[in-house]
Amino acid sequence: MKALLMSGGLDSSALAHWLRPEICVTIDYGQIAAKGEFAASSALCSAMGLEHRRIAVDLSSLGSGSMTDRPSAPGAAAAEFWPYRNQMLITLAAMMLMPEGVTEIMVGAVSTDRHADGKAAFFRAMNRVLSIQEGGIHVTAPARHISTPELLRKSAFPYDLIGLTFSCHVHEFACGQCGGCLKHRECVDAVYHRMHEQLV
Ligand SMILES: [Zn+2]
Structure with a gap:
């Protein structure tokens, strides 16, 4: 049985649509945008007919960067960098889902992810x-x-x-200005507006 870590962003939402995991799980770990991520993921799963779960564990006192109210950690390649975040999210999902028989946890990393916890070596190590x-x-x-x-x-x-x-990354409603919102707009423009122009 497959599960997907879902934030409601473009990458995890597209993966949910493409691979249709048995369970999509959204984690509120104390990030500022948690309510927005949950609302989006819940609405998307409902629209796609997928099962949606939520985990809530307040780790806000341990985070840093723009997804929290504290400055970025040294070595952050992007404002939203939260040290050791992906290994924590994968572990929390595994804790909840292993007893239910989940055998694979999918993560919505893409080729442009800049931090070590979005790259091949990290996923090989976490898989191990x-x-x-x-x-x-x-x-x-x-x-x-x-x-x-x-x-x-x-x-x-x-x-x-x-x-x-x-x-x-910085509000429970899309601010339109942070790195996450700007990347969202760029990607949607690149895919759908071009498609629309071709149709017109
Ligand atoms: Zn934003």
Whole structure:
């Protein structure tokens, strides 16, 4: 049984549409945008007919960067960098889902992810850490070799659902100005507006 870590952003939403995991899980770990991520993921799963779960664990006192109210940690390549975040999210999902028989946790990393916890070596290592433990869960990042626009095209993600997606890092409603919102707009422009121009 497959599960997907879902933030409601373009990457995880497109993966949900493409691979239709049995369970999509959204984690409120104390990030500022948690309510927006949950609302988007919940609406998207409902529209796509997928099961949606929520985990809530307040780790806000341990975070840093723009997804919190504290300055970025040294070495941050982007404002939203939260040290060791992905290994924590994968572990929390595994804790909840292993007893239910989940054997694979998918993560929505893409080729443009800049931090070490979005790259191949990290996913190989996390896969090894989880798969040697009870439950033998595997960790995969099916879109790791492609960009967000390529993923949107490959997954045939419907334009009608774009309005439900949410990528903001700094507010529970899309601010339109942070790195997450700007990347969201760029990718949607690149895929759907070009498609629209071709049709006109
Ligand atoms: Zn924003």
